[in-house]
Amino acid sequence: MNPLDLSLYLVLDPDLCGGHNGMLDTARLAARHGVTVVQLRAPKWKKRQWLQTATALKALLDQEGVPLIINDQVDIALAVDAAGVHLGQADLPPETARRLLGPNKIIGLSTSNVAHLGGAPLDLIDYIGVGPVYATTTKLDAEPVIGLEQFGVLMGAKRLPAVAIGGIKAGMIAPLIKAGADGVAVVSAICGQTDIPLVTRALSDEIAGARA
Numbered sequence: 001m002n003p004l005d006l007s008l009y010l011v012l013d014p015d016l017c018g019g020h021n022g023m024l025d026t027a028r029l030a031a032r033h034g035v036t037v038v039q040l041r042a043p044k045w046k047k048r049q050w051l052q053t054a055t056a057l058k059a060l061l062d063q064e065g066v067p068l069i070i071n072d073q074v075d076i077a078l079a080v081d082a083a084g085v086h087l088g089q090a091d092l093p094p095e096t097a098r099r100l101l102g103p104n105k106i107i108g109l110s111t112s113n114v115a116h117l118g119g120a121p122l123d124l125i126d127y128i129g130v131g132p133v134y135a136t137t138t139k140l141d142a143e144p145v146i147g148l149e150q151f152g153v154l155m156g157a158k159r160l161p162a163v164a165i166g167g168i169k170a171g172m173i174a175p176l177i178k179a180g181a182d183g184v185a186v187v188s189a190i191c192g193q194t195d196i197p198l199v200t201r202a203l204s205d206e207i208a209g210a211r212a
């Protein structure tokens with residue numbers, strides 16, 4: 001499998017996107033206009049809903065050539081043959097997930113501080129999410145905000161590809177890329193926006209500009 005391109009990582013939220021259909025529409029448009037990876041994240045959903053939407057998203061994103069990552073639910077990732085999973089510090093441990101998923105699926109791990117980075121099993125995971133860099137209203141139980149300075153410290157210590165997450169909007173990306181992020185993960189900067197092609201292209205152009 002090609003290595004994951006973390007550049008513009010969309011995390012879908014059912015409330016902001018408008019449920020199943022809204023998530024599919026958002027994913028399709030965003031994938032066509034610059035998103036490089038899509039995560040299905042639905043903290044309130046039951047398994048049957050997960051399976052239904054994950055199945056539809058996988059088919060849609062395969063057509064667009066964009067990988068699907070499943071948040072938290074290793075069984076759903078296996079059931080729909082997703083590219084991989086994203087796990088937090090309180091989720092299934094990477095060791096267990098790797099045993100269940102085998103060697104070829106992607107595993108991402110949330111990190112928020114130096115202790116998390118130090119505890120990340122480098123041989124078992126593929127990338128880290130680092131945040132929340134800025135305040136977010138999308139995840140109410142997020143860790144304390146890191147801020148750009150501490151984000152830079154974590155980027156200096158990281159040993160894996162890293163995606164910044166938390167409160168990231170248009171106009172805020174260049175310092176994150178310059179600090180060492182391999183990409184940015186966004187929810188509300190895309191989900192629920194009126195013109196998804198426009199906002200996605202703007203974010204994608206900003207990333208390209210920061211790298212130039």
Ligand SMILES: Cc1ncc(COP(=O)(O)OP(=O)(O)O)c(N)n1
Nearest residue numbers: 071072086087088089110129165185
């Ligand atoms: C890319 C990315 N980074 C971090 C998270 C947060 O994961 P987690 O800490 O497990 O919290 P929940 O998303 O499960 O509420 C993420 N989902 N994606």
Ligand SMILES: Cc1nc(C(=O)O)sc1CCOP(=O)(O)O
Nearest residue numbers: 131132136138139166167187188
């Ligand atoms: C899902 C998630 N994880 C975070 C973390 O810090 O681990 S912050 C977050 C929500 C990010 O949403 P928005 O782009 O709307 O701020």
Ligand SMILES: [Mg+2]
Nearest residue numbers: 072087088091
């Ligand atoms: Mg989680």
